[in-house]
Amino acid sequence: MYDYTIIGGGIAGLGTALAVGKKYPNARLLVLEKEESLAQHQTGRNSGVIHSGIYYKPGSLKATFAKEGNRSMIRFCREYGIKHEVCGKVIVATKASELSLLEGLLQRGLDHELAVARLTPEQVQEIEPHVRCVGGIKVPTTGIVNYREVATKYVELIKSRGGVVRTGAHVDRAREVNGIQVIETSHGEFETGFIINCAGLFSDRVSRFCGLDPGMRIVPFRGEYYELIPERRHLVKNLVYPVPNPNFPFLGVHFTRMTDGSIHAGPNAVLAFKREGYRRTDINCTDLFETLTFSGFWKLARKHYRDGIMEMVRSLSKQAFVKSLQQLVPEVTEDDLVPTNSGVRAQALMPDGKLVDDFLIVKGTNSIHACNVPSPAATASIEIGRFIANHLPEVTLGRRRDSRLPVTVNPTRTGIGRELSSQAPSHLSCQSAIL
């Protein structure tokens, strides 16, 4: 019998559990994770970058949470001795036609009050001697960390404060019985007052079986990486990024130094035929059927088929992948790179074919759903957790049950001031809904 149950043991779920435990120290808290160990999916398969927030639209949750998250993540790593480095990154234009986009990005960085600086090609080479470009930007607050290590520390803290973390518990369904949420899992049933859905690649399905349809569908995009062989690691010192495509900032392969000293190149973005499909050959008929029968997918595909084809070519041909990397570092050759672990992004797509740009967190009656928390959600996990915790009602179901007192869910403590029915989900990514 729990007050709050979090579905999903990735960094968003664990960050939320930590924040809920802080806000309601006496609450009975449960985290349910389907895998035998935590952080196996997006959290354990990403670039390990502590983002600065430079890319995101001013006023968006992504911009606010990335900027604040950058600081809180670095503070957290310092406090708990987690290996990390604030090494900064360079974003470079490799053709004259990209200079105006670079200038726009510099301005956005300044608008975000980041200590960004314009760099001449020579200044870029002082930082990254093997990079060739026509101009660049230095973003000094970007860092690197291993998010699995961060997630492990979150779990330690959750448990030390009395939270329960159950692995190997696949949540199949949820139903409401007399105001109590009954969660059916592969490990039996759990009763709870409130459900927090942080199921990443399955957040849409979990929200639907909780009785809330946020309209979006998760479309999985695999990001494939190569890594530089040890003898060629000297080609890149820290992080080197191209100017992003304004329509798809997550497209465009880049170089990232990991905390273990390896240098990763990637990721690309190709449609995955399975939500947790890390290899090209991984197919799940249900997942694929859902994608292919979703009108939003075809609208997106029709509009952006050129980008999609380019990404597929880069996936199938190492030569094409390396060609993109050579635009940044011309000395890189095919022999310098070996494939390494890929990740799959949980990207929400709307029926009109628009990718959900911002974080999307939706509230139902006795549940809240992190429907779209792709990059930079690992950076922002402390802020996402705090945001969700601040929008929860105070639930005392588990504690009251134990002491045989009446069960309560107090909606006046939500921070929104009212409870919303499951038929009218409240999109908390929209500022007006919060106020």
Ligand SMILES: Cc1cc2nc3c(=O)[nH]c(=O)nc-3n(C[C@H](O)[C@H](O)[C@H](O)COP(=O)(O)OP(=O)(O)OC[C@H]3O[C@@H](n4cnc5c(N)ncnc54)[C@H](O)[C@@H]3O)c2cc1C
């Ligand atoms: C290739 C790639 C590169 C990225 N690079 C960066 C980066 O450099 N910096 C950054 O900040 N962000 C980055 N991101 C984004 C970041 O990794 C994710 O936004 C973040 O990890 C999302 O965390 P999550 O907890 O929502 O998802 P996940 O880590 O996927 O966790 C969701 C969990 O829910 C569990 N689950 C799902 N369904 C159920 C169920 N029915 N029952 C029980 N458990 C369930 C899953 O097993 C999983 O463990 C990257 C992502 C990818 C894919």
